Amino acid sequence: MNTAEVLVESMEREGVEYIFGLPGEENEALLFALEDSKIEFVPVRHEQGGAFMADVYGRLTGDAGVCLSTLGPGATNLLTGVADANLDKAPLVALSGQGGLERLHKESHQALDVVEMFAPVTKWNTQISDPDIVHESVRKAFKVAEYEKPGATHLELPEDVAGEASDVRPLEQREKVRRPEPDRKSLDRVRELLADAERPIVIAGNGAVRTDAAEELRAFVSDYDLPVAATYMGKGAVSDDDAHSLLTLDSGEHQEASDAIEMADLVLTVGYDIAEHDPEGWNSGTDTIVVHVDSQPAEVYEHYNPDVEIVSDIASAIRELNACCGEIDASFETDWYDDLREHIVADVTPDHEEGEPFTTAKVLPVLREVMNADDVLLSDVGTHKMILAQNFPTYEPNTCIISNGLASMGISVPGGLAADLAVESNVVAATGDGGFLMNAAEIETATRVGCGYTILLFRDDEYRLITEKQEEHRRSHFGTEFSNPDFQLFAESFGIAAYRPESWSELAEDLEEAISSDEMALVEVVLE
The missing domain is CATH 3.40.50.970 (Thiamin diphosphate (ThDP)-binding fold, Pyr/PP domains)
Known part of the structure; x- marks a missing residue:
């Protein structure tokens, strides 16, 4: 097998069904390796379109979407869609061709430092410069892309390396790595805050729909009559048909959800990314009690400086918080947000x-x-x-x-x-x-x-x-x-x-x- 064929077989092991991209001279070996593959290559009309396809496919399935370009302008055209996936926390693996290694040390036709170019918009990326590292590179690209928080990775395959013989074989795909259970000390601290709270509110972010946490969150807000406002990317974590939903964390003329946060005495954020929604919009005074529940620690930001952070599997954390509220026999106010919801539904x-x-x-x-x-x-x-x-x-x-x-x-x-x-x-x-x-x-x-x-x-x-x-x-x-x-x-x-x-x-x-x-x-x- 040549390097391109090992790469394709490795992607088959990863369960890849589609690759969205454009053909080019420098990715010829990879294209012909795909010809007899189980993977369907979808030729697109623009590399940006292919990257967006991989982006959305990854977001909907949880499995990394894959896009392909040649070198130079093909790779630059991929960049926007790859960056979109990375900031939207969608798993994506980008593949790009490249000229032969013998000409990359000097100025040459269409040659750019694509690996360096992709570094700011990916979780990890590398050049496959040796046939013997292709299996490890593919496995790492998919593992890193799909690991919480998911995002984009990139592999560059020079045309000469693509055609070289390789003795390595694909690594087996393993079960996806899961985050650990929540820390007991953090849970105890949250339990204390909930015991003192009368009007808690939940902000459901992108992570609430991305990590299978929605079922646990729905049970939590139902059991304790908690209002929920979703970010744009958290919509549907709790059904907007549910009386607990205040629909979307708002901006502009609709301010009911922000009014509810101002009336609340504790804000519980679930899978919230500040890149999606600036917390200054709902925490301008910076004195709100905030509990951060996510798979990663909170970004350091004046307007989002949580009192407690639970960094773990999100669904497990919500399940444990539900149990915490039962332990303290939480009795929160249950009708303080009813009028706000009525106004939102009418709007x-x-x-x-x-x-x-x-x-x-x-x-x-x-x-x-x-x-x-x-x-x-x-x-x-x-x-x-x-x-x-x-x-x-x-x-x-x-x-x-x-x-x-x-x-x-x-x-x-x-x-x-x-x-x-x-x-x-x-x-x-x-x-x-x-x-x-x-x-x-x-x-x-x-x-x-x-x-x-x-x-x-x-x-x-x-x-x-x-x-x-x-x-x-x-x-x-x-x-x-x-x-x-x-x-x-x-x-x-x-x-x-x-x-x-x-x-x-x-x-x-x-x-x-x-x-x-x-x-x-x-x-x-x-x-x-």
């Missing part, structure tokens, strides 16, 4: 008149009505994301996928493809017109692979979120407007169904037809 279910123009906030209840609880909604980045994150009720973990670590535009269309491959339920990829055209070419990839998901396109002919920020800061805006093609014709040119509803009744009918069809479709919603 996210606005009525519409048949003749009025479409707005994102009023489209979402229509969308929620036609989607099942376990269907997956994937959001791009822009104004629609902010509204969707706050206003779209989510009932199950990992059914509302939002990038809020790096928060990169262009993720939705390629991410929808990956989601459709990863789950059995229906998938809707929501996007603005700005983010849509960044990776719209991946519609061709989706149709070629045989995917069937719905693209919900909000059109307003501008980068509206930036317009809104500029208007807020300067009372004017500049550089945010653009024109668009005929999106119906654009979609139909790929051979997919396209809808442009002109009334609310049409909108409901079109969404129902598109989502239930199991075929690729685009629904364009023209906003006022």
Whole structure:
């Protein structure tokens, strides 16, 4: 076997089903090693799209998604999607080709120090410079990518090394490493704080849905009538149908969840990442009693300096905290947040008149009505994301996928493809017109692979979120407007169904037809 063949067999041992990427001269040996492999290679239209696919696939399955590029510009195109996975804590392994080792010591065609370039956006990365280290490199790349907190890793394979004979064989995949049980002293300290608390509140973060902790968290908040506010990436940890849910940790005009935190006397954060949501928004005074429950210690930050940190397997920690509350016979106030929840529920279910123009906030209840609880909604980045994150009720973990670590535009269309491959339920990829055209070419990839998901396109002919920020800061805006093609014709040119509803009744009918069809479709919603 050559090095590329050992690498492919090693990935088969890791359970890899898909590799999303582009062919190049320098990854030729790897491509032909994939030809007879159990792994399906999915040629994409842009390396960024391939990286986003691997990103979303990893986030939904918990197994590292894999993307591939050649050297130079191919590798630089991967970078944004790899960084997105790393900050969003999605397991991903990036593979890149490289020129032969004999020319990397000098300036040469398309040669960049890709390993150095990927260092800031990965948990670990290396060059496979010797055929005898390929099996160890692959095993480490997947182990590190999938280990809590998950993220991105990268392997570079020079073309000459790829073709060299190798005597090594793949290492066996082992059970994923789990975090230890929570520390007893920390639990005792939390028990003391809970014994003194009357109005605790929970913030559910990305880790609550990523680590199978949702079931334990739901039992905990139900047993003790605790309110829960989720971050954008923690949506669904506790069902928004549950009377304990205050939906999303808010920003902007919706402040009920922040009001609840201000009224609380203890905040319990579960799987909370400050890269996703700045704690200054809910802890500006820095005097809130905070208990941090996560698989890693808290970042050092003035506005997030927890009184106690439980660093362990998150599900185990919540189970132990539930037992702690029973030991102290905790009796918390149970109705202090009811009015806040009523206001939130009213805010996210606005009525519409048949003749009025479409707005994102009023489209979402229509969308929620036609989607099942376990269907997956994937959001791009822009104004629609902010509204969707706050206003779209989510009932199950990992059914509302939002990038809020790096928060990169262009993720939705390629991410929808990956989601459709990863789950059995229906998938809707929501996007603005700005983010849509960044990776719209991946519609061709989706149709070629045989995917069937719905693209919900909000059109307003501008980068509206930036317009809104500029208007807020300067009372004017500049550089945010653009024109668009005929999106119906654009979609139909790929051979997919396209809808442009002109009334609310049409909108409901079109969404129902598109989502239930199991075929690729685009629904364009023209906003006022």
